[in-house]
Amino acid sequence: MTRFVAERLLQSVILVLIVLTITFFLMHLSPGDPMSRYDDPNISPETVRLIREQLGLDKPVPEQYMRWMASFLRGDFGVSLRFNRPVSSLLAEAIPNTLRLTIAALTLYIVIGVILGLLSAVRRYSLFDRLSTIAALFVYSIPSFWLALMLILLFSLKFEILPSSHMQSMGVSGMGWLARFSDRIAHLVLPAFVLGVASAAGMARYMRGSMLDVLREDYIRTARAKGLSERSVFLKHAFRNAAIPIVTIIGLSLPFLLGGAVIIEKIFSWPGMGALMVDSIFARDYPVVLAVNFVVTVMVILGNLAADIGYALLDPRIASGRKAGK
Amino acid sequence: MDKLLKVENLTTEFLTSEGLARAVDRFSFDIGHGETVGLVGESGCGKSVTALSIMRLVSDPPGRISGGSIFLEGKDLLSLTEKEMRKIRGNEIAIVFQEPLSSLNPVFTCGEQIREAIALHQKMGRKQSREKAVEMLRLVKIPDPGNRYFSYPHQMSGGMRQRVMIAMALSCQPKLLIADEPSTALDVSVQSQIMELLSDLRDAMSMSILLITHDLSVVAQMAERVIIMYAGTAVEEASVKEIFSDPGHPYTEGLLASIPRLNARVERLSVIPGNVPDPLNLPSGCRFSDRCPKREERCFAKEPPMFVAGKGHFVRCWLSEGQER
Numbered sequence: 098m099t100r101f102v103a104e105r106l107l108q109s110v111i112l113v114l115i116v117l118t119i120t121f122f123l124m125h126l127s128p129g130d131p132m133s134r135y136d137d138p139n140i141s142p143e144t145v146r147l148i149r150e151q152l153g154l155d156k157p158v159p160e161q162y163m164r165w166m167a168s169f170l171r172g173d174f175g176v177s178l179r180f181n182r183p184v185s186s187l188l189a190e191a192i193p194n195t196l197r198l199t200i201a202a203l204t205l206y207i208v209i210g211v212i213l214g215l216l217s218a219v220r221r222y223s224l225f226d227r228l229s230t231i232a233a234l235f236v237y238s239i240p241s242f243w244l245a246l247m248l249i250l251l252f253s254l255k256f257e258i259l260p261s262s263h264m265q266s267m268g269v270s271g272m273g274w275l276a277r278f279s280d281r282i283a284h285l286v287l288p289a290f291v292l293g294v295a296s297a298a299g300m301a302r303y304m305r306g307s308m309l310d311v312l313r314e315d316y317i318r319t320a321r322a323k324g325l326s327e328r329s330v331f332l333k334h335a336f337r338n339a340a341i342p343i344v345t346i347i348g349l350s351l352p353f354l355l356g357g358a359v360i361i362e363k364i365f366s367w368p369g370m371g372a373l374m375v376d377s378i379f380a381r382d383y384p385v386v387l388a389v390n391f392v393v394t395v396m397v398i399l400g401n402l403a404a405d406i407g408y409a410l411l412d413p414r415i416a417s418g419r420k421a422g423k
Numbered sequence: 424m425d426k427l428l429k430v431e432n433l434t435t436e437f438l439t440s441e442g443l444a445r446a447v448d449r450f451s452f453d454i455g456h457g458e459t460v461g462l463v464g465e466s467g468c469g470k471s472v473t474a475l476s477i478m479r480l481v482s483d484p485p486g487r488i489s490g491g492s493i494f495l496e497g498k499d500l501l502s503l504t505e506k507e508m509r510k511i512r513g514n515e516i517a518i519v520f521q522e523p524l525s526s527l528n529p530v531f532t533c534g535e536q537i538r539e540a541i542a543l544h545q546k547m548g549r550k551q552s553r554e555k556a557v558e559m560l561r562l563v564k565i566p567d568p569g570n571r572y573f574s575y576p577h578q579m580s581g582g583m584r585q586r587v588m589i590a591m592a593l594s595c596q597p598k599l600l601i602a603d604e605p606s607t608a609l610d611v612s613v614q615s616q617i618m619e620l621l622s623d624l625r626d627a628m629s630m631s632i633l634l635i636t637h638d639l640s641v642v643a644q645m646a647e648r649v650i651i652m653y654a655g656t657a658v659e660e661a662s663v664k665e666i667f668s669d670p671g672h673p674y675t676e677g678l679l680a681s682i683p684r685l686n687a688r689v690e691r692l693s694v695i696p697g698n699v700p701d702p703l704n705l706p707s708g709c710r711f712s713d714r715c716p717k718r719e720e721r722c723f724a725k726e727p728p729m730f731v732a733g734k735g736h737f738v739r740c741w742l743s744e745g746q747e748r
């Protein structure tokens with residue numbers, strides 16, 4: 098297992114470098130450059146040239162790449178062209194915010210998805226199963242930005258029970274911790290729901306299908322023949338097996354969650370990496386874009402690694418295969 | 424003496440796209456205390472469905488027990504609630520399935536799967552039930568049972584897995600063991616070991632066995648009595664001795680002729696031409712009439728009842744016409 102993890106981490110390092118290299122050149126290939134915001138008659142071309150030189154933007158792209166990579170490998174993400182602040186301090190603010198949002202969405206989606214999927218499988222072809230099938234299809238196919246706007250319209254504007262933007266209310270700092278905590282949760286509800294609900298719908302379908310497959314297996318009949326209750330048959334014997342493919346699905350869903358966070362953060366003015374990424378791309382703030390890209394890539398890789406480890410832990414056939422022999 | 428199991432007119436149907444298929448059709452038989460009864464018939468004649476019906480494990484839908492009764496020591500199993508039935512399964516009646524490779528759960532250790540049954544029915548704690556499970560593994564002659572307890576099914580051979588299944592089935596000292604072709608899926612050399620093990624354990628534990636097989640020679644070794652099943656119902660019932668010496672039904676004769684014999688080097692085994700009829704369109708009259716080498720006009724007209732052909736010997740054939748059972 099340790100060897101497996103080590104191998105995967107080594108592969109991941111190479112993968113990260115490739116992703117960053119591609120991003121770097123793609124960005125420089127795309128039209129526009131960080132200096133376009135100095136397109137101002139009041140700033141002399143000479144000043145712009147000086148700034149350009151100072152930032153190293155006058156050098157040929159390959160040289161810029163080598164320089165950037167050299168400092169990146171030393172752990173230095175550089176300075177944001179837009180904010181004139183170290184990229185690392187921007188990330189330090191944005192990463193926890195994005196994590197808070199995606200972890201909330203992930204939890205929501207796994208819990209809702211697994212429970213609905215299990216219930217559907219247990220009551221196959223019941224009214225509940227049919228309704229949840231239709232609901233899942235509906236939720237899965239509506240665009241998340243539209244759903245976000247509709248929910249904001251409903252809960253923020255019409256009923257005024259949930260906030261529609263930012264992570265906390267103004268002037269919240271004067272309140273007690275409980276009030277602050279519930280204020281934060283209230284801000285989290287809509288974005289996390291919108292981000293997680295489509296995946297939850299997908300998860301419910303996978304879970305249902307996986308359970309129904311497993312319930313047809315011979316060993317389920319054996320479990321019943323032992324005299325076990327339906328509850329044990331479902332939750333112990335069937336669920337443990339049905340959960341194995343689901344772990345992979347969760348790992349594969351991470352890029353979609355993080356990608357979805359970009360749009361959701363913009364809509365809900367959530368100060369996370371998604372919003373930072375979008376704004377930095379428009380401003381051609383190269384160091385920030387690269388750094389965010391790096392962080393997201395690492396998150397996806399770690400998530401997938403965790404999913405693979407979880408898979409191996411759940412499925413003894415794989416775990417012992419790695420112990421070589423036996 | 425009262426019988427351990429008494430099955431009367433058991434009828435089990437499956438709803439298929441072509442209609443209602445009667446896999447088991449008014450099938451009656453019984454098993455005495457400590458008796459081993461062989462249930463023999465070709466593939467598809469309804470042996471496994473009978474076994475599942477006794478356990479009330481026929482998957483519903485599409486299957487349903489639509490008639491008859493099953494008495495275990497006088498208690499009608501078909502009238503029990505699901506909860507009461509769970510106390511019977513694995514405890515008073517246990518089953519060893521046809522497919523040892525897929526019948527064990529791949530994500531739990533073999534020991535745990537045995538322990539679970541013990542803990543459930545014998546109200547034992549974790550430690551005690553674990554010791555009992557190891558003891559069961561030893562009983563079915565699995566080497567190094569203390570360590571094998573922690574093996575997963577995929578780490579064991581087919582024969583070992585079937586031993587685990589047997590250990591699981593016997594772990595609560597059932598009164599009746601249903602062994603559904605316990606050795607068919609295994610290598611020939613392993614087959615005889617499994618049958619030998621079953622035979623030893625039966626003698627040690629004084630239980631009754633319903634031994635399902637399509638191999639009459641297996642029955643000859645182990646059973647006292649044989650029921651020949653054809654297209655969902657019994658066509659002949661007799662002691663093992665009489666089945667071999669004096670078969671009454673042409674179908675039984677066909678089955679006997681298809682056993683390979685050491686002394687007669689037959690080029691090709693004599694097999695009965697044709698297949699078990701589809702339960703959806705049985706021939707009219709006797710259900711064997713379309714394949715029977717001795718059929719007569721009357722065989723197509725009316726299904727024969729079970730006729731008495733001797734003491735404890737019954738035949739469902741017009742050729743044995745006489746006193747009805």
Ligand SMILES: Nc1ncnc2c1ncn2[C@@H]1O[C@H](COP(=O)(O)OP(=O)(O)OP(=O)(O)O)[C@@H](O)[C@H]1O
Nearest residue numbers: 437446465466467468469470471472473485637702
């Ligand atoms: N789940 C099911 N749905 C529909 N038909 C079924 C089902 N299970 C069994 N049957 C039908 O019941 C009949 C008897 O099947 P069964 O499995 O009892 O045969 P068997 O005698 O055990 O054969 P084998 O020796 O191959 O195990 C067959 O015609 C089969 O098609």
Ligand SMILES: [Mg+2]
Nearest residue numbers: 470471472521
């Ligand atoms: Mg069968």
